[in-house]
Every structure is written in structure tokens, then in C-alpha cells.
Amino acid sequence: MVDNTRRAVLRVGVGLGGVGLAGCTGRFTGQTDGGTLGNPEFAEGRPDPDGPTMDDLPDLGGEVTVYSGRSEQRVGELIDHIEDRYDDLTVDVRYADSADLVNAILTEEGTPADIYYTTESGTLTFLKEEGYTETMPEDVLELCPEEFRxxxxxWMGLTRRSWAVAFNTDRFEASDIPEGIMEFPESEVAGEMGWAPFRGSTQAFVTAMRVIHGEEETREWIEGMLDAGLRTYEGGRSDLAQATGSGEIGASLYNHYIVRGNLDMPIDVTYTRNDAGVVPIVPGACVMDASDDHETAVNFIGHWASAEAQEYFATTTWEYPVSPHVEPLDVLPDRDELEPPEIDLNDLADIETTLELLRDLDVL
Known part of the structure; x- marks a missing residue:
């Protein structure tokens, strides 16, 4: 349910039950031999996804090596499904933090990676600018809207996340949360907030703030939040969600799907408008220039943009599909209810300046 009087707010009733992780069974269009994909609980009652299906895409064969900055827990089931679909296809996946994978690519003599898949677009742009990526064909790129590629x-985006403000509903109401991200240091919630600055998505948020609001204002914002009592959580998403839900902190800066897996906790999510607080974060993929089989690699990425895969992301990771033919979960605000700033995703590539700023402020 969405509160249109002020800002989009994610509301989830306790009757929905727990959320399964990738690896559980589910349903998808075109399932064969009883095979299923994704989360059945949140797929129930949804229309079959529209748009190009895997059946519409070229068959895959050969060997593909994927460097995945997205965890096996999030995307392993989908990758395994694609591999199992084709008898002549072998997929080797290396799961690690995106930054570690980029460093590996930079130091390897002829990286074995055919595909680099990451949680946010900044490292994709970095690899492009360093000359490590290959131009992708239009018939695959057109599976993704232009603003997300x-x-x-x-490179092309495969899903979209929104930066958001999670809050403990026993401590705050949505009306207590400022509408503008730059207002936070002076707000009543600032002293009860936490964040995870070691996470790539948080660094993308700070980078967006630098791009939109300028480096000096970003520095002042971080200093103001730290002075107010902003707490750092090194464990990342799980620790931050638990701390917010338990009431250890009253609110946190987070991806919009914080409630996923925490439906038994008093957590809700609200959004700022037209600023870095609601910047889109786009997980995506590219084909490596060193790939021995560009055609198979690019068509493998195309399978992630298929109707089945986009439905998988919607019901399993709670992300917004990039496909306009597949709707997000109805517990999320509609796409047109979010008001993200206009920003070139390539401008989020300068993570190093963000890291220097965070180190200078003793955040990292």
C-alpha cells in the first residue's frame, strides 16, 4: 500500500509470512519438467510475465565464465537454471565482492572472465573506461530501457534498486523522516541512524551525493551525520536490518528491499524525493573484451533480461525489473511513484574519490 499524501512508503503486512531466499522453488513462465524458478509465495496471484522469454532467445552452448559481484544466494538459482536449460552449456561462476573482482581483472594477465556482473553500475563504467569491455549488440541491449544502460x-542494467530510508515503526512514523536527504543532519532521526559505508551501494549513494550536491556539501553532510551520532555497521545489510528491526537504532540508510526476510520485524521504508536519497542503483553486466566467445556471453546476459528472469528478480530479490513488461511486487511503490533525480549512471563511476572522502573522515 502506498501513501501518496507525502511520499511512497512500502507497507508489508505480517500475514505475508517469511520470504524464501534464492534456491527455493517457485514458478515462472515456460517451466519444463517440473523445473521452477524463484519464490512461489510472492509469485502467487501475479500474471505471467510479458516480454521476450528464454525460448525467444538464441540457444546457448560452450563454456562461460562469470565474475559475479552479486552473491550466490541472490542469483545462483537463476544462473543454475540457465545452465541446466542447455545440454552443451557449462557455466563457471566466481562469486566475490565487486571491488575484489575488478581488482582481479586488473591484475590478471588475460582475465578468464567472459562476463562481469555487479551490484551497481559504477564498476561497469570503470571497466569500460579502462578498455576491458566489449560493445554489446542492439538486439540484446534493447531488452533494457535506455536510461538503465x-x-x-x-553494459546493460538487469534490475533496479532504490536507495531508501528504513525506520523502526515502534520508534518513528513516516512523517518523522525528512523529505530531503540534505535535511537529515538537523533532524530528530539523525542521532538514531545507522549505515554500512563499506558496502558498494552505500558508496554509490555517497558518490551520487557528490555528483548532485557537490563534494563540499557531501563532506558537510557526512560530518553533520557523524556529529549527530550516525552509527557504522561493518556487517552490512543483515546487521543493519537486524539493528533497525530490533530497535537498536531507529532508522537506517538502506536499499528499498530491507524488509525482505524481516517481515516479522517492525520495519517500514520511506523515500526522499529528487535527490541522492532516492538515487537508482542498477545491477548490471558487461561482456569482457578478453572473452573467447563474445556471442555466447552476450546472449547469456540477454537471458538475465528475459521475462522469466525478470519475474525471478521481482519475486525473489524484490528488485524492480528493468523490463517494462514485468511489474514489481505490489507491496512496492509503482515505478512512477518514485521521484529519482536525473543522473547519468556513468557519473557514478568515480568511487575512488568517494573512498578518499570517507577515509579522510575516518569512516573507513
Whole structure:
């Protein structure tokens, strides 16, 4: 349910029950031999996803190596499903933090990676600018709207997340949360907030703030939040969610799907408007220039943009599909109810300046 009087708020009733993680069974269009994909609980009652299906895409064969900055818990089931679909396809996946994978690519002599898949677009742009990526064909790129892909045709987004403010409903109401992210240091919630600055998505948020609001204002914002009592959680998403839900802190800066897996806790989510607080974070993929089989690699990425895969992301990771033919979960605000700032996703590539700022402020 969405509160349209002020801002989009994610509301989840306790009757929904727990959320299964990737690896559980589910349903998808075109399932064969009883095979299923995704989370059945949140797929129930949804229309079959529209748009190109895996059956509409070229068959896959050969060997593909994927460097995945997205965890096996999130995407392993989908990758395994694609591999199992084709008898002549072998997929080797290396799961690690995106930054570690980029460093590996930079130091490897002829990286074995055919595909780099990451949680946010900044490292995709970095690899493009360093000359490690290959131009992708239009018939695959067109599976993703232009605003979520590289204008130079070097990478494409596969899902979209929104930065958001999670809050403990026993401590705050949505009306207590400022509408503008730059107002937070002076707000009543600032002293009860936490964040996870070691996470790539948090660093993308700070980078967006630098791009939109300027480096000096970003520095002042971080200093103001720290002075107010902003707490750092090194464990990342799970620790931050637990701390928010338990009341250890009253609110946190987080991805919009914080309530996923925490439906038994008093957590809700609200959004700022037209600023870094609601910047889109786009997980995506590129084909490596060193790939031995560009065609198979690019068509493998195309399978992640298929109707079945987009439905998988919607019901399993709670992300917004990039496909306009597949709707997000109805517990999330509609796409047109969010008011993200206009920003070139390639501008989020300068993570190093963000890291220097965070180190200078003793955040990292």
C-alpha cells in the first residue's frame, strides 16, 4: 500500500509470512519438467510475465565464465537454471565482492572472465573506461530501457534498486523522516541512524551525493551525520536490518528491499524525493573484451533480461525489473511513484574519490 499524501512508503503486512531466499522453488513462465524458478509465495496471484522469454532467445552452448559481484544466494538459482536449460552449456561462476573482482581483472594477465556482473553500475563504467569491455549488440541491449544502460553500448542494467530510508515503526512514523536527504543532519532521526559505508551501494549513494550536491556539501553532510551520532555497521545489510528491526537504532540508510526476510520485524521504508536519497542503483553486466566467445556471453546476459528472469528478480530479490513488461511486487511503490533525480549512471563511476572522502573522515 502506498501513501501518496507525502511520499511512497512500502507497507508489508505480517500475514505475508517469511520470504524464501534464492534456491527455493517457485514458478515462472515456460517451466519444463517440473523445473521452477524463484519464490512461489510472492509469485502467487501475479500474471505471467510479458516480454521476450528464454525460448525467444538464441540457444546457448560452450563454456562461460562469470565474475559475479552479486552473491550466490541472490542469483545462483537463476544462473543454475540457465545452465541446466542447455545440454552443451557449462557455466563457471566466481562469486566475490565487486571491488575484489575488478581488482582481479586488473591484475590478471588475460582475465578468464567472459562476463562481469555487479551490484551497481559504477564498476561497469570503470571497466569500460579502462578498455576491458566489449560493445554489446542492439538486439540484446534493447531488452533494457535506455536510461538503465550505457550510452556507449558497453553494459546493460538487469534490475533496479532504490536507495531508501528504513525506520523502526515502534520508534518513528513516516512523517518523522525528512523529505530531503540534505535535511537529515538537523533532524530528530539523525542521532538514531545507522549505515554500512563499506558496502558498494552505500558508496554509490555517497558518490551520487557528490555528483548532485557537490563534494563540499557531501563532506558537510557526512560530518553533520557523524556529529549527530550516525552509527557504522561493518556487517552490512543483515546487521543493519537486524539493528533497525530490533530497535537498536531507529532508522537506517538502506536499499528499498530491507524488509525482505524481516517481515516479522517492525520495519517500514520511506523515500526522499529528487535527490541522492532516492538515487537508482542498477545491477548490471558487461561482456569482457578478453572473452573467447563474445556471442555466447552476450546472449547469456540477454537471458538475465528475459521475462522469466525478470519475474525471478521481482519475486525473489524484490528488485524492480528493468523490463517494462514485468511489474514489481505490489507491496512496492509503482515505478512512477518514485521521484529519482536525473543522473547519468556513468557519473557514478568515480568511487575512488568517494573512498578518499570517507577515509579522510575516518569512516573507513
Amino acid at each position: 550505457d550510452p556507449d553500448d558497453q
